[in-house]
Amino acid sequence: MNPKRTMTLNLTEQEMRVLDEISAQKDLSKTAVLRQALRLYQLIDVRLSRGEKLFFEDEQKKEKAELMVV
Amino acid sequence: MTERIEITDFVTGEAVEAELFDDVAVEHFLEAQEEWRPVVVEARWKLSATGEQHLIPRHAHWDWTNKEEDLKLLAFTFYGLRCGGKLQGLMKLQTVGHRCRLPEQIGKPLVYVDYIETAPWNIKLLMRALGREPQYAPIGSVLIRAAVRKSIEEGLKGRLGLHSLPTSEQFYLHACGMESVDKDPAKQNLLWCEFTPEGAERFTTGGTL
Numbered sequence: 001m002n003p004k005r006t007m008t009l010n011l012t013e014q015e016m017r018v019l020d021e022i023s024a025q026k027d028l029s030k031t032a033v034l035r036q037a038l039r040l041y042q043l044i045d046v047r048l049s050r051g052e053k054l055f056f057e058d059e060q061k062k063e064k065a066e067l068m069v070v
Numbered sequence: 071m072t073e074r075i076e077i078t079d080f081v082t083g084e085a086v087e088a089e090l091f092d093d094v095a096v097e098h099f100l101e102a103q104e105e106w107r108p109v110v111v112e113a114r115w116k117l118s119a120t121g122e123q124h125l126i127p128r129h130a131h132w133d134w135t136n137k138e139e140d141l142k143l144l145a146f147t148f149y150g151l152r153c154g155g156k157l158q159g160l161m162k163l164q165t166v167g168h169r170c171r172l173p174e175q176i177g178k179p180l181v182y183v184d185y186i187e188t189a190p191w192n193i194k195l196l197m198r199a200l201g202r203e204p205q206y207a208p209i210g211s212v213l214i215r216a217a218v219r220k221s222i223e224e225g226l227k228g229r230l231g232l233h234s235l236p237t238s239e240q241f242y243l244h245a246c247g248m249e250s251v252d253k254d255p256a257k258q259n260l261l262w263c264e265f266t267p268e269g270a271e272r273f274t275t276g277g278t279l
Contacts, residue, residue, distance in 0.1 A: 002071070025177075026177070026178050026179055027175075027178050027227065028178075028179065028225050028226070029225050031225065032224060032225025032226070035224065035225070036165075036166050036179060036224075038144060039143075039144040039145045039165055039166040040145065040166045040167060042143060042144050042145065043143055043144075043145040043166065043167065046142075046143060
């Protein structure tokens with residue numbers, strides 16, 4: 001296991017509530033939720049920077065929307 | 071991370087020391103291509119000649135060097151297993167972006183085994199085609215245990231999923247004790263297999279396979 005470093009994170013009430021909800025829903029600790037988010041953010045960012053696109057598709061409505069990430 | 075473990079030498083029946091490591095580099099991919107692929111191709115010819123095409127592993131065309139870009143990303147973790155100076159197995163895990171499909175844990179994140187491959191000289195089926203004895207075991211079980219441990223380290227409690235090639239279904243379902251969900255039309259109709267935290271614990275505490 002790689003050694004870990006600790007940081008303090010300041011969140012608004014609303015952000016903390018969302019983090020609590022995701023944590024309970026997904027059966028993850030808050031740290032695990034944030035680590036998952038970081039992994040996903042980097043993955044999406046790298047693939048977009050390679051020129052790939054990210055879409056959400058609604059099969060029933062036959063709708064496809066590109067997600068723009070800044 | 072490099073961990074010293076023991077695997078079994080099929081020929082002598084004795085335990086031998088091996089190294090499980092996660093600092094996989096492109097050189098390991100090149101080694102797999104150069105050392106493994108010719109043996110797989112030779113076995114394919116033999117199986118074709120004896121009319122046993124259905125036994126040819128579907129991973130025969132894999133090229134690990136395609137995965138070089140993913141070495142830099144947090145979303146992926148690679149493991150290798152080395153013994154006797156040679157690479158004996160490789161595995162690529164995706165630690166984000168896949169969700170559980172078993173009803174009791176549906177929607178929860180899991181670690182996905184994207185690719186796992188054992189060196190061809192450790193695969194009984196291929197060695198039988200070549201008239202040789204397999205060399206080392208249990209490579210697949212050691213790698214799946216490492217995947218479960220990664221899932222626990224990531225806070226995913228041992229939850230693990232993969233699409234199994236037809237020739238590996240028995241291994242994942244019976245040797246590992248994973249649960250099957252269904253064939254996935256989005257992934258060449260391969261069988262989706264999954265560990266719950268309880269199933270993963272049973273596997274990792276169940277002794278060597």
